[in-house]
Amino acid sequence: MSLLAVRGLRVAYGGIQAVRGIDLDIAQGELVCLIGPNGAGKSSTLRGLMGLVGHEGQVHFDGACLTGRATHEIATRGIALVPEGRGIFGRLTVAENLAMGAYSRRDHAAIRVDMAHVHALFPRLEERRDQLAGTLSGGEQQMLAIARALMGRPRLLLLDEPSMGLAPLMVRRIYETVTTVAREGVTILLVEQNAHLALRISQRAYVMESGSISLSGNSPELAMDTRIRAAYLGE
Amino acid sequence: MRRLPGLDFLHARPGLAFALLAALLIALPFLVGSGLGNSWVRVLDFVLLYMLMAIGLNIVVGYAGLLDLGYIAFYALGAYVYAWLASPHFGLHLPFWVILPLGATFAGLFGVLLGTPVLRLRGDYLAIVTLGFGEIIRIFMNNLNAPFNLTNGPQGINLIDPVRIAGLSFAEPPRFLGLDLPPTYLYYYLFLAFTLLAIGVAMRLQDSRVGRAWAALREDEVAAAAMGINLRNTKLLAFAMGAVFGGVAGGLFAAFQGFISPESFSLWESILVLCMIVLGGMGNVAGALLGAALLTILPEALRYLGDLQRTVLGQVVVEPTDLRMLLFGVALVSMMLFRPTGLLSSRQHRREWAAEDGVAEQERASLYDSRA
Known part of the structure; x- marks a missing residue:
């Protein structure tokens, strides 16, 4: 029984088909990545799942049908999106950003526990709690975006290109954290262009090309696949 | 709050500061009236009306980041509701405390009406549509004298009832404790009460759950929705709340003036209120208040420049009205250069x-x- 089951998802902008009917299955506790070149429709897939763009097909999350639901309802059901470009609230402080992550929760005691938890995960954010989020470095902003998503206690975390525009050292730090979060039991769907990294930390992978899934399987096996090596790993 | 030099003793005693401020606000019309004449008390009344509007528009533009260039339409709606229900135009003379909530509700409904079609618009597009909305309302008011005479067209509605509270008509000034209380003084206290209430409401809203949702919406819509914020309701609430403040101000304006016509609700007025919050400092109530005070008082004060020219130069070289607009422009441009975030x-x-x-x-x- 999968936590997220997607059947025949299609996303189109005007006449242009960005996602051409894909199937995805993610089980509870898995870290799954969706890799593929620029413009393959990876981000559009996430936008479709979150109800941010019009889409066709079936999206089932934890047994409930999400098709046609508004974004805020989907978020309240336990799916958190860390959008491409991070989408932090630049003119709010770090602490206020984190508080916004728990916007739809009312369990104040548990929110405080989670705040302490994300501060433990990202000590830098605690140091900068009163600083405006827009003044953080790119890597810190990415940490904040992930921490903010975790403040909603999501059951499924959608990460859209967390390595984008970051220095290699920072990318490694972010990926270590993603692994930690996954080990704590949060189910993750990771969208990446950086196939090398994504395949190394994930258990399973989908490869997307021109709006369709071209390959899927266990990440270690895909990392050895000659087609993948040729197309994405530059070997 | 930043500390003001020389006023440190007030920071130590907030009770004293509060008492001094209250005394000043109560005595203000008497001070201004005896020093500068009754026409300046009237200016004070307008300062308070513009403060109400600036607080309201600040909710839409400052808190929620939705640029509204047709805000004066809600002021107009509040004013016309008051005129319809308390003038010989329809022969209705309902009491003030019945009409004002009706006018506020009516304006709030129009806020939702404006908000619904523009839910997906942002920035420039939103500004253009709201600008059009403001003009549509004004043009409707200008033309709805036929086939059914709703607004009396460009002539406007006259003989609007003054405010009457507990048998006290604001048009027939009473003597109170041996003091004359002209209508402008009475309206000052009434408007002051509404402004203080509006300040309280606006500040509570900013710190509330919906206030935080507005801030998130202003910063990033996609992320706000992903946090579980209902974008549609949050936006509509901002438009409606802003409109309610405008509607109340409009109703008070109609009662105060006794006469309204579409001329009072031009695009310029919308822009003026927007300038007030930009000048004062977007997104904060104190800034909106300061901006409203400055931009209402300065043009009036500049009228004296005509007299000054006559005494000094023997003739009026530059028309004060022209000069007012020029200085207004210079003030705004220099503010943008030297204090880009507002005073x-x-x-x-x-x-x-x-x-x-x-x-x-x-x-x-x-x-x-x-x-x-």
């Missing part, structure tokens, strides 16, 4: 601009803020 910028705005000077500088500023 009283909000804590966050100030720090956002300070960020370029480096993080250390900014952290000192935040320490400063938390201590004061």
Whole structure:
């Protein structure tokens, strides 16, 4: 029984088909990545799942049908999106950003526990709690975006290109954290262009090309696949 | 709050500061009336009306980041509702405390009506549609004298009932404790009460759950929705809340003036209220109040420039009205150059601009803020 089951998802902008009917299955506790070149429709897939763009097909999350639901309802059901470009609230402080992550929760005691938890995960954010989020470095902003998503206690975390525009050292730090979060039991769907990294930390992978899934399987096996090596790993 | 030099003793005694402020606000019409004449008390009344509007527009533009260039339409709706229900136009003379909530509700409904079609618009597109909305309302008011005479067209509605509270008509000034209380004084106290209420409501809203949702919406819509914020309701609520403030101000304006016509609700008025919050500092109530006071008082004060020219130069070289617009422009441009976040910028705005000077500088500023 999968936590997220997607059947025949299609996303189109005007006449242009960005996602051409894909199937995805993610089980509870898995870290799954969706890799593929620029413009393959990876981000559009996430936008479709979150109800941010019009889409066709079936999206089932934890047994409930999400098709046609508004974004805020989907978020309240336990799916958190860390959008491409991070989408932090630049003119709010770090602490206020984190508080916004728990916007739809009312369990104040548990929110405080989670705040302490994300501060433990990202000590830098605690140091900068009163600083405006827009003044953080790119890597810190990415940490904040992930921490903010975790403040909603999501059951499924959608990460859209967390390595984008970051220095290699920072990318490694972010990926270590993603692994930690996954080990704590949060189910993750990771969208990446950086196939090398994504395949190394994930258990399973989908490869997307021109709006369709071209390959899927266990990440270690895909990392050895000659087609993948040729197309994405530059070997 | 930043400390004002020389007023440190007030920071130590908030009770005393509050009492002094209250005494000043109560005595203000008498001070201004005896010093500058009754026409300046009338200016004070308008300052308070514009403060109400600036607080309302600040909710839409400052809190939620939705640029509204047709805000005066809600002022117009509040004013016309008052005129319809308390004038010989329809022969209705309902009491003030019945009409004002009706006018506010009516304006709020129009806020939702404006908000619904523009839910997906932002920035420039939103500004253009709201600008059109403001003009549509004004043109309707100008033309709805046929086939059914709803607004009496460009002639406007006259003989609107003055406010009457507990048998006291604001048009027939009573003597109170041996003091004359002309209508402008009575309206001052009434408007002051509404403005204080509006300040309280606006400040509570900013710190509330919906206030935080507005801030998130202003910063990033996609992320706000992903946090579980209902974008549609949050936006409509901002439009409706802003409109309610405008509607109340409009109703008070109609009762105060006794006469309204579409001329009072031109695009210029919308822009003026927007200038007030930009000048004062977007997103904060004190800034909206300061902006409203400055932009209402300054043009009136500049009228004296005509007299000054006549005494000094023997003739009027530059028409004061022309000069007013010129100085108005100079003031706004120099403000944009020297204080781009407004005269009283909000804590966050100030720090956002300070960020370029480096993080250390900014952290000192935040320490400063938390201590004061």
